[in-house]
Amino acid sequence: ITMLQRWILRLYHAVALLLLVSASEDFDWTKNERTSFYYGTFPTGFSWGAGSSAYQTEGAWDIDGKGMSIWDVFARKKGKIISNETGDSSCEGxxxxxxxxxxxxxxxxxxxxxxxxWPRILPSGLKSEHINEKGLKYYDDLINMLLENKITPIVTLYHWDLxxxxxxxxxxxQNVTMVNYFNDFANLCFERFGxxxxxxxxxxxxxSIAVEGYETGEHAPGLKLKGTGAYKAAHHIIKAHAKVxxxxxxxxxxxxxxxxxISLTADWGEPVDISNQRDIEAAERYIHFYLGWFATPLFNGDYPQVMKExxxxxxxxQGLGASRLPVFSPQEKxxxxxxxxxxxxxxxTTRYITQKNYxxxxxxxxxxDRDLAELVDPHWPDPGSEWLYSVPxxxxxxxxxxxxxxxxxxxYVTENGVSExxxxxxxxDDWRMQYFKDYINEMLKAIKDGVNVKGYTAWSLLDNFEWDEGYSERFGLFYVDFRSKSKPRYPKASVQYYKRIISSNGFPNQREVESWKRKAIETCSSSNQLLAADPLIGHMEMVTEIVVPTVCTLCILLSAVFLMFLLRGRI
Known part of the structure; x- marks a missing residue:
């Protein structure tokens, strides 16, 4: 063996050892650095945007050949949505x-x-039955217009509207046949838009699809198959993702x-006591049952060990012969x-986690199944939804x-934002500006830590139909007046604030960043005046759409009655 061969062999061993060490790197639960605000910019080419989904914004629920979705049906069931609202017209997107x-x-x-x-393109869900060209044209036009304006489309194939x-x-x-049907739909999208x-x-x-759709029943299709439904749905979703x-x-x-x-949503789980091993294990379990349930199969080939155990x-x-968690075969893994x-x-948002036996x-x-309890710190700001605390x-x-x-x-951060x-x-909306500032800054720190974040998507572009909360929760950068038939959009202060983060590609210096909020508040004051006049516009619409036809109908009825009296008088 030559000196060169020995040197290559040593180098190979060193690289192999380095790869082994880096692959088995563990997350340090005891190290929670809550550092001060970091002034700096994002890498060149970092992508900024905002998000939406079809059912939440499009409206036109039965227009141009669109089929019914599970949300069209679920939202019509009394008591499922706050104020019994639906996404029938939503933002008229x-x-x-x-x-x-x-x-x-x-x-x-x-x-x-x-x-x-999916039902706008394939009304029955099946590619073999009918392809709705009008639905395809809508997305064609949207994609083309985005590209004409140098905006990259990031397209979600399934945002809950089966x-x-x-x-x-x-x-x-609940049925494994969805895997092939979803693959057919995705394949059509690749063919037409790819x-x-x-x-x-x-x-x-x-x-959310699995737990809220098939375990708690809070979301469509509203099934409460406790202990089995969520795991079965998730199993088929993972298989469908892999097939696509x-x-x-x-x-x-x-x-x-x-x-x-894929886009996975997860809250962070922090141990109540970082010196307590049981709390650390509970927090880790919380993350594995949340994010890891889907991420671990896609990256490592199987469910997290802690879930299986x-x-x-x-x-x-419970006396069952097999685990309620389905099993992947070696070929599937x-x-x-x-x-x-x-x-x-x-x-x-974030939760504190501690051990709790069920x-x-x-x-x-x-x-x-998780054997844990979720807690919140009463000092955390909670400007909007009761579940959403600001914990950057x-x-x-x-x-x-x-x-x-x-x-x-x-x-790619696919959703991050706060409601009111x-x-x-x-x-x-000063609380939203503060939320964006703090969360985007923590993302910048993560990039400095070496995390490979390529883009950020604010949730959401517009106020929209917020699932079981109806229109009572507003996440939008733009306010939408749902009372008005034309659904006008009004910019909130956070529009100007986020716009400045984008144009600066981050937070250049303290003086400039501190001026952003002040300038944004100045612009939103005039928008507020515009919106204050809106009830008058809404009132005028009500007059023309409801009052005028009603008065006309009454006049016709009164005329008919008067005519009858006249005729009776003559007989």
């Missing part, structure tokens, strides 16, 4: 997309994330050169592993966890 692209252009967005409505026919005939995501769309997201927040990834990889990637990922043990205690070109990450006799459920440092922790757990994948719940409208 189907008709107003050109105006909305104009808003994005003005903000100098690099990308826009939206979803394609065709209702597939739910009724097959039981939706020459222009280079970023595809298979599923948005599958945790392979379809793109074998049939389209060489021609279209795009990427296929806990659900398996509890299933045994290798097929699923590595099917993520990028990870979309949705993140809003006896198996209380009945089986996803929540009881949790975002950096989450991003670093993904880096260490999954080998530092390419990340108030009867009176105030476009001067």
């Amino acid at each position: 189907y008709y107003k997309f050109k105006d909305d692209v104009g808003l994005m252009k003005d903000m100098k967005f690099n990308h826009y994330r939206f979803s394609i409505s 065709p209702q026919v597939l739910q009724e005939k097959y039981g939706g995501w 020459n222009r769309v280079k970023y595809w997201i298979t599923f948005n927040n599958p945790w 990834w392979h379809t793109y990889d074998t049939q389209w990637r060489s021609k279209q050169k795009g990427l296929v990922g 806990y659900i398996g043990r509890k299933s045994g205690q 290798s097929y699923i592993k590595g099917t993520c070109d990028f990870l979309g990450l949705g993140h809003f 006896p198996s006799g209380l009945g089986d459920s996803y929540f009881a 440092w949790g975002f950096r922790r989450m991003l670093n966890f993904v880096k260490t757990q999954y080998g530092n994948p390419m990340i 719940k108030m009867m009176c409208t105030d476009l001067c």
